[in-house]
Amino acid sequence: MPSDLSGGIIPTAYRDLFEMINSHGLENLTFTIFSALFESKALTKAILNQIWYTVTHSNSIGSRTDFYKCLALMALVQQGKAIDEKLLDNYVNRELPIPALDSVTDLEDRLIRLLRNDQKKTTLCFRYNDLCILDTIQVDKVPEKKGNKHFFLALKKLHFRSNTFF
Numbered sequence: 001m002p003s004d005l006s007g008g009i010i011p012t013a014y015r016d017l018f019e020m021i022n023s024h025g026l027e028n029l030t031f032t033i034f035s036a037l038f039e040s041k042a043l044t045k046a047i048l049n050q051i052w053y054t055v056t057h058s059n060s061i062g063s064r065t066d067f068y069k070c071l072a073l074m075a076l077v078q079q080g081k082a083i084d085e086k087l088l089d090n091y092v093n094r095e096l097p098i099p100a101l102d103s104v105t106d107l108e109d110r111l112i113r114l115l116r117n118d119q120k121k122t123t124l125c126f127r128y129n130d131l132c133i134l135d136t137i138q139v140d141k142v143p144e145k146k147g148n149k150h151f152f153l154a155l156k157k158l159h160f161r162s163n164t165f166f
Contacts, residue, residue, distance in 0.1 A: 009091075078099055135159040138155075139155055
């Protein structure tokens with residue numbers, strides 16, 4: 001099999017998934033997160049384990065090529081074929097098979113939750129909408145009073161309906 005998949009045509013779905021995962025740190029894609037992210041009825045944890053250790057022998061995905069190989073093997077398994085990198089030789093000058101997965105947005109939401117749980121809250125893994133659900137803060141400048149040399153700010157926490165002045 002070409003180790004760089006240069007003979008096959010890479011589908012845009014592969015690129016989209018890679019960019020989504022790479023934006024959160026490719027080094028964070030360990031087998032634990034990989035299996036939880038892609039596990040389904042057709043792709044059980046045992047099958048994903050075989051795919052993972054067929055492509056990479058380490059704890060994390062090392063490159064874009066390794067990730068693409070995993071996706072191609074996932075698609076072949078969904079077609080009822082065995083997990084074998086040699087099957088990818090059949091896709092020289094053809095588009096690699098695309099696995100049936102959730103949408104990129106759904107997978108990214110799942111990835112963010114998995115990373116948040118995996119990193120034990122040492123890294124902020126929230127989207128803006130997630131933070132707005134937790135609470136929204138409004139900061140207003142309090143009108144100046146005569147003789148004050150300083151200005152004050154009013155802090156309103158909208159979710160908990162509390163006000164603070166400083």
